[in-house]
Amino acid sequence: MRISTRTIRGNTTRLLYQSCERSVLPNTSLASTSRSTNHLVLTPTTTPRSDFPSRFSTRHHSTSNSSSAHEIITIPDISTKDTYDIIIIGAANAGLALTCALLDKPSLRDTTRVLLLDGGSLDRVRSWDGTGEWENRVSSLTAENVQWLRDIGVWKYIIQGRTCPVQEMIVWANPTPNATPTLHFPPLDHPMAHMTENMNLQQALFRRIDELGSKTVDVREGPAGRVGEMRLGEGGRWVGLKLGGDQWVRGSVVVGADGPNSPVRKFSGIDSYAHGYDTHALVATLQHAPPSLYGNHTAMQRFLPTGPLAFLPLSPTASTLVWSTRPAHAAAYKRLAADTLAEVVNAGFTLQEDTLARLNEQILRADEAGLPLAREQVISMMPLEQSTGDSPSPPPITGIHGPSVASFPLRLSHADSYLGTRTVLVGDAAHTVHPLAGQGLNMGLADVRSLSNTWDRARRLGGDLGGATDLLPYPRERWPANQLLLSTTDALHHVFRNRAGPINWARGMGLEVINELGPIKKLLMGGAGADVGAGAGAEKAAKGGWPMAAASGLEGWLGFKGAVGLAAGMAGEVAKTGLRKAADALERR
Amino acid sequence: MKRASVVLRTSRSSLSNSTRSRLSPASHPGSSSSGPFFGQQTIRSLSSSSKAYDAAPSSFTTINQSEISHFSRLSSQWWSPTGEFKLLHRMNPTRLEYIRQRVAFDERDEPEWTYAGRKQADTRGTGRWLQGKRCLDVGCGGGLLSESLARLGGDVVGVDASESNITIANLHASQDPFLPYKPVSSPLGSTTSSSSWFASTTTSAGSSSIPGSLEYRHTSAEALRDAGEKFDVVCAMEVLEHVDEPAEFMRCLGEMVKPGGHLIISTISRTPLARLLTLTMAEDVLRLVSPGTHTYSKFVKPSELRRFVYSDMGGFDTWEPELNAADVRKDEVGETKGIVYDPLGGVWRLWGGAVGTISRGLGEGCNYMFGARKRVG
Numbered sequence: 009m010r011i012s013t014r015t016i017r018g019n020t021t022r023l024l025y026q027s028c029e030r031s032v033l034p035n036t037s038l039a040s041t042s043r044s045t046n047h048l049v050l051t052p053t054t055t056p057r058s059d060f061p062s063r064f065s066t067r068h069h070s071t072s073n074s075s076s077a078h079e080i081i082t083i084p085d086i087s088t089k090d091t092y093d094i095i096i097i098g099a100a101n102a103g104l105a106l107t108c109a110l111l112d113k114p115s116l117r118d119t120t121r122v123l124l125l126d127g128g129s130l131d132r133v134r135s136w137d138g139t140g141e142w143e144n145r146v147s148s149l150t151a152e153n154v155q156w157l158r159d160i161g162v163w164k165y166i167i168q169g170r171t172c173p174v175q176e177m178i179v180w181a182n183p184t185p186n187a188t189p190t191l192h193f194p195p196l197d198h199p200m201a202h203m204t205e206n207m208n209l210q211q212a213l214f215r216r217i218d219e220l221g222s223k224t225v226d227v228r229e230g231p232a233g234r235v236g237e238m239r240l241g242e243g244g245r246w247v248g249l250k251l252g253g254d255q256w257v258r259g260s261v262v263v264g265a266d267g268p269n270s271p272v273r274k275f276s277g278i279d280s281y282a283h284g285y286d287t288h289a290l291v292a293t294l295q296h297a298p299p300s301l302y303g304n305h306t307a308m309q310r311f312l313p314t315g316p317l318a319f320l321p322l323s324p325t326a327s328t329l330v331w332s333t334r335p336a337h338a339a340a341y342k343r344l345a346a347d348t349l350a351e352v353v354n355a356g357f358t359l360q361e362d363t364l365a366r367l368n369e370q371i372l373r374a375d376e377a378g379l380p381l382a383r384e385q386v387i388s389m390m391p392l393e394q395s396t397g398d399s400p401s402p403p404p405i406t407g408i409h410g411p412s413v414a415s416f417p418l419r420l421s422h423a424d425s426y427l428g429t430r431t432v433l434v435g436d437a438a439h440t441v442h443p444l445a446g447q448g449l450n451m452g453l454a455d456v457r458s459l460s461n462t463w464d465r466a467r468r469l470g471g472d473l474g475g476a477t478d479l480l481p482y483p484r485e486r487w488p489a490n491q492l493l494l495s496t497t498d499a500l501h502h503v504f505r506n507r508a509g510p511i512n513w514a515r516g517m518g519l520e521v522i523n524e525l526g527p528i529k530k531l532l533m534g535g536a537g538a539d540v541g542a543g544a545g546a547e548k549a550a551k552g553g554w555p556m557a558a559a560s561g562l563e564g565w566l567g568f569k570g571a572v573g574l575a576a577g578m579a580g581e582v583a584k585t586g587l588r589k590a591a592d593a594l595e596r597r
Numbered sequence: 598m599k600r601a602s603v604v605l606r607t608s609r610s611s612l613s614n615s616t617r618s619r620l621s622p623a624s625h626p627g628s629s630s631s632g633p634f635f636g637q638q639t640i641r642s643l644s645s646s647s648k649a650y651d652a653a654p655s656s657f658t659t660i661n662q663s664e665i666s667h668f669s670r671l672s673s674q675w676w677s678p679t680g681e682f683k684l685l686h687r688m689n690p691t692r693l694e695y696i697r698q699r700v701a702f703d704e705r706d707e708p709e710w711t712y713a714g715r716k717q718a719d720t721r722g723t724g725r726w727l728q729g730k731r732c733l734d735v736g737c738g739g740g741l742l743s744e745s746l747a748r749l750g751g752d753v754v755g756v757d758a759s760e761s762n763i764t765i766a767n768l769h770a771s772q773d774p775f776l777p778y779k780p781v782s783s784p785l786g787s788t789t790s791s792s793s794w795f796a797s798t799t800t801s802a803g804s805s806s807i808p809g810s811l812e813y814r815h816t817s818a819e820a821l822r823d824a825g826e827k828f829d830v831v832c833a834m835e836v837l838e839h840v841d842e843p844a845e846f847m848r849c850l851g852e853m854v855k856p857g858g859h860l861i862i863s864t865i866s867r868t869p870l871a872r873l874l875t876l877t878m879a880e881d882v883l884r885l886v887s888p889g890t891h892t893y894s895k896f897v898k899p900s901e902l903r904r905f906v907y908s909d910m911g912g913f914d915t916w917e918p919e920l921n922a923a924d925v926r927k928d929e930v931g932e933t934k935g936i937v938y939d940p941l942g943g944v945w946r947l948w949g950g951a952v953g954t955i956s957r958g959l960g961e962g963c964n965y966m967f968g969a970r971k972r973v974g
């Protein structure tokens with residue numbers, strides 16, 4: 009690699025290393041040394057499970073773009089005004105939370121210039137006041153994260169009427185719905201979690217930034233905040249970003265809080281392991297009568313062979329639905345009239361598995377024929393089986409808010425590394441997870457907390473905010489914890505979904521098996537944000553949430569191995585190899 | 598500065614060999630050939646540099662492109678967080694933690710307690726806690742410590758006897774728009790900064806608005822002392838064990854500390870453990886540093902260092918007694934603390950423990966830090 013030519017003082021242009029050549033630059037990252045930057049990350053739909061071991065493979069892509077490697081990029085001089093210490097790409101949950109976390113650190117608050125970028129407009133976040141309809145993007149914030157949001161002065165801005173404490177959690181994994189719940193987490197002395205609309209969280213984060221960041225935080229949004237190009241500066245000491253309108257900015261470090269398709273991850277040449285679940289999550293706002301005198305504070309989840317169906321409380325008369333199911337089913341459900349869908353959701357919670365399967369067949373057939381099933385047709389299948397026992401079940405759904413119905417493809421992905429050359433990944437840019445344990449956003453908040461602590465320390469010790477040595481504590485803390493959580497969630501998905509083996513497996517073994525699987529139990533419960541377990545585990549879990557406890561504890565590791573073994577038995581060869589490799593990956597870290 | 602050109606003109610291979618060995622953490626800086634404190638039989642690899650040093654100024658005027666890229670390569674090696682100097686890089690935050698404890702948390706600097714101020718957050722050691730302090734980094738190498746001190750707001754002067762180190766340090770700092778870097782003159786030998794590739798790189802760096810300053814000088818501690826320079830914080834990391842006249846060297850450093858200022862040293866103790874780790878393992882077995890870079894007899898024990906400052910550098914007339922009662926010894930000045938590598942965490946840690954205990958002693962058995970504060974009056 010050569011510097012193609014020199015620059016003369018006062019010149020308006022600067023020649024940069026082509027980013028493909030970064031491997032020989034100073035501060036080359038741990039992860040991206042021999043990789044091309046233009047290599048695209050695996051996507052779930054195009055990636056068969058057999059592609060799993062991407063982090064161990066010797067595939068190198070650096071030769072594929074050799075022709076462009078000598079291209080000379082000229083970028084204008086970047087002024088002091090456009091020079092930031094930290095540039096955060098993505099002003100959604102992770103990006104906004106990171107900004108608040110940084111503002112909470114006295115060592116960073118006044119000395120660190122932050123630029124927050126988002127390609128979309130933030131007007132809705134700014135003006136959201138919690139008066140409209142319920143949002144369909146809702147997350148359960150764990151007790152630990154709620155506490156943290158309190159600590160950093162964000163929770164006071166959460167619109168309290170629009171966040172719902174979860175006191176209790178019930179899980180079924182039985183073919184017959186009115187059987188005893190497989191898992192029941194009774195109320196503790198504090199809420200296990202808070203169901204909170206993502207918009208509520210974001211507006212609160214945004215207000216906190218407004219409060220503290222007027223001097224050091226700049227926000228650019230819309231076309232002016234959309235990142236078109238990224239280049240590593242001469243000598244590798246900064247990253248330049250070309251925004252809309254050909255405006256260049258630069259930062260000592262760039263954070264990819266830019267979601268699952270992270271442009272920052274691609275720029276950094278970081279591979280990620282990913283596989284789709286052949287599952288879509290259908291979300292909707294459910295209307296119902298208040299389930300009890302005490303209001304609506306119980307989260308319920310039923311594991312169906314097609315995927316888990318979750319009922320999550322928002323208010324006494326509203327709950328949110330997350331129904332993970334086959335893409336074809338999700339598509340057909342979406343085309344049903346809202347009142348019909350309401351009955352299908354009721355059916356999902358009350359019908360026996362085989363009856364439900366027949367209903368699904370009818371829905372699909374009718375949908376294919378272009379005549380979606382009507383409400384009466386659904387109801388006609390139900391009464392015979394209505395549960396009559398005392399066992400808990402969600403209140404009957406009386407309606408669904410039509411515009412709230414949407415679906416999202418689900419996939420598991422985990423970046424091989426969270427660090428590139430002067431780039432860092434957080435949140436969904438680093439990992440995506442099945443929503444069955446409600447952990448996606450919570451993992452992102454844990455990332456952000458860890459990264460802000462890492463930078464706080466680096467700042468106090470005069471470190472280089474983008475330097476690999478100074479950043480290292482962040483991935484060391486978060487990668488194994490996230491990997492364990494991802495793998496356990498993945499195992500759980502497969503355990504419940506692939507029940508082709510022994511008939512009535514769940515009834516015969518479900519309870520026993522789940523109770524064996526310490527971390528899975530914790531995952532479900534940690535998903536609801538509770539302090540779990542007893543003894544040493546509980547202490548650790550209380551401090552760091554279960555992933556930390558599990559990641560550091562032998563107990564968790566053995567439990568995970570158990571899950572691997574179990575899923576391997578249940579799910580056949582494909583899942584087996586995938587999970588084995590997940591286990592290997594974990595051990596190697 | 599012009600002398601550098603001679604180094605630059607030596608054949609590529611010999612240059613890179615000699616420079617490489619000079620850059621190794623052991624042979625690291627300071628070990629120059631000039632001044633009475635650095636003996637004649639300094640590290641082997643330095644001989645080439647001293648020759649270069651003595652050579653007459655050349656007619657070198659322009660900057661050779663291949664030299665720039667050569668130094669870029671060396672700089673990238675030196676600065677690679679995963680390369681040869683990985684452990685050195687990882688030790689840097691720990692050293693700074695020690696400096697922070699000494700400089701930012703000295704009880705003598707605490708404002709008086711007032712009832713009104715009782716609820717004010719303690720912000721000592723946060724933000725730019727070296728702002729307004731003049732700092733010297735003797736044996737700055739590629740600038741690892743110097744850059745950190747500058748980021749903390751300090752007005753930093755990094756000196757090194759190796760011209761190549763200074764070049765690397767200059768090159769590295771000049772490319773970072775977040776450092777308050779001040780190019781003194783071209784590190785590549787040209788004295789006319791107008792044509793300097795370096796200077797041009799720096800003009801747009803926006804460093805003017807950043808508190809603090811950072812400059813590198815190819816010179817020795819003694820030369821600075823002779824010029825009457827004084828500093829609030831004087832650091833010499835892993836230099837003491839390489840000089841032939843440690844006593845002179847220490848006195849020289851001590852003289853440059855301003856009243857109320859700090860002297861911070863890191864070095865290696867003379868224990869069987871240190872011998873095993875630095876001589877047997879690092880040099881002979883693992884070849885992490887070239888054999889011959891360390892001489893066991895040059896290592897100084899923590900207690901010897903503390904006693905030396907007491908008996909030879911003015912004692913308590915010049916230096917403050919340690920505040921921590923347990924650290925006060927009547928014939929010793931300053932505090933020492935071990936730095937141990939934690940292979941599980943992949944980090945270096947400061948080793949605590951009460952003075953005089955076995956644990957504390959073990960912690961100081963190899964690498965350790967020394968700190969002392971000069972009296973104000």
Ligand SMILES: Cc1cc2nc3c(=O)[nH]c(=O)nc-3n(C[C@H](O)[C@H](O)[C@H](O)COP(=O)(O)OP(=O)(O)OC[C@H]3O[C@@H](n4cnc5c(N)ncnc54)[C@H](O)[C@@H]3O)c2cc1C
Binds near residue numbers: 097098100206236266
């Ligand atoms: C159905 C469903 C239910 C879920 N339930 C839960 C739950 O109960 N609990 C939980 O913890 N998690 C849950 N999750 C996961 C959670 O929603 C995500 O983990 C979280 O929203 C990710 O936030 P993020 O900020 O990392 O990324 P995103 O929300 O994807 O934000 C990325 C941002 O980057 C911006 N961006 C992207 N590219 C560019 C560019 N080039 N230039 C500028 N800006 C750019 C985008 O505009 C966007 O604002 C659920 C997910 C789904 C699908």
